[in-house]
Amino acid sequence: MNSPRTRILGATLLLATTLGAVSCAVLSPPGALPPGTSIDEARRSFGGPTGQYPLPGGGTRLEFAQGAFGKQTYMLDFDSAGRLVSKQQVLTPDVFATIKPGMTQVEVLSRIGRPAFVFPVGWQQLQVWNYRFGGLEGDCVLFQVSISNPTGTVSEAGQGYDPACDGPSTRD
Numbered sequence: 001m002n003s004p005r006t007r008i009l010g011a012t013l014l015l016a017t018t019l020g021a022v023s024c025a026v027l028s029p030p031g032a033l034p035p036g037t038s039i040d041e042a043r044r045s046f047g048g049p050t051g052q053y054p055l056p057g058g059g060t061r062l063e064f065a066q067g068a069f070g071k072q073t074y075m076l077d078f079d080s081a082g083r084l085v086s087k088q089q090v091l092t093p094d095v096f097a098t099i100k101p102g103m104t105q106v107e108v109l110s111r112i113g114r115p116a117f118v119f120p121v122g123w124q125q126l127q128v129w130n131y132r133f134g135g136l137e138g139d140c141v142l143f144q145v146s147i148s149n150p151t152g153t154v155s156e157a158g159q160g161y162d163p164a165c166d167g168p169s170t171r172d
Contacts, residue, residue, distance in 0.1 A: 029046075029064075029066070029072065029074060029089075030042070030045065030046050030062075030064040030066075030074040030076055030087065031074045031076075031087045031088070031089055033045070033076065033084055033087065034084070035083075035084055035085065035086075036083050036084060037083070037084040038082055038083060038084075039060060039062070039078045039082040039083070039084070040082070042062055042076055042078070042084065043062065046064055046066065047066075049062040049063055049064055050063050050064060050065040050073075050113065050114060051063030051065075051109060051113055051114055053106075053109065053110035055077060055078075057079075057080055058079075058080030059077060059078055059079050059080055059085070060077075060078045060082070061075050061076065061077050061078075061110060062075070062076045062078070063075055063109075063113040063114070064076065065113050065114055069116065069132045069164070070116035070131075070132050071091060071132045071133055071134045072089055072091060073089070073090050073091050073112065073113040073114075073131075074087060074088065074089055074090070075087070075088050075090050075111075075113065090111065090112050090113060091112065091113075091131055091132070091133040091143070092133065093133075093143075095111065095112060096112065096131075096133075096143045096157070098111060099111065099112065099143075099145055099154060099157045100154065100157070101153070101154050101155055101156060101157070102153055102154060103153060103154045104152060104153055104154075105147055105152050105153070108129070108145055108147075108154060112131060112143075115129035115130050115131055115145070116130055116131055116132045116142075117130050118130065121146075124146075125148065125149045125150055126146050126147055126148050126149055126155060127146075127147050127149065128144050128145070128146050128147075129144065129145040129146075129147060130142045130143075130144055130160070130162075131143040131144075131145075132162065139162070139165070140161060140162045140164075140165035141159050141160070141161070141162065142159065142160045142161065142162045143157070143158075143159060143160075144157065144158060144159070144160040145157045
């Protein structure tokens with residue numbers, strides 16, 4: 001027979017186990033998955049991927065955008081058998097340097113993932129994709145990719161200032 005004390009102890013143990021499992025999933029980044037992890041296991045982890053892209057040879061790249069203000073995006077590459085072969089945090093100056101004029105929107109997405117925010121520039125017929133990232137550049141720097149609306153390709157890319165750093169307006 002279960003006493004109230006035993007039931008409370010059991011419920012507490014169940015709650016602690018559940019919270020422990022959730023906190024591990026939240027606190028460990030997708031880049032912590034070991035090589036050989038199955039793609040199905042990765043898809044179930046970390047709240048699910050935020051994007052998926054085909055790789056040459058039948059592989060798949062999963063995007064996991066996360067972190068405060070979207071400053072981390074992990075790309076996990078799986079071979080054609082569905083096993084993790086490589087992983088990388090892609091919101092870095094080295095990866096940004098690979099974004100060149102003429103690349104398609106899909107190429108940009110598969111390389112650095114979805115932007116933190118987008119704004120249109122109607123008179124130039126383009127949209128600017130903005131990526132936040134942290135590091136030596138400071139918190140107020142964005143990587144920006146201008147995408148031409150007529151062609152769907154990159155017209156230019158470079159660093160810009162994050163409008164979130166403007167602070168409150170002092171105008172009356």
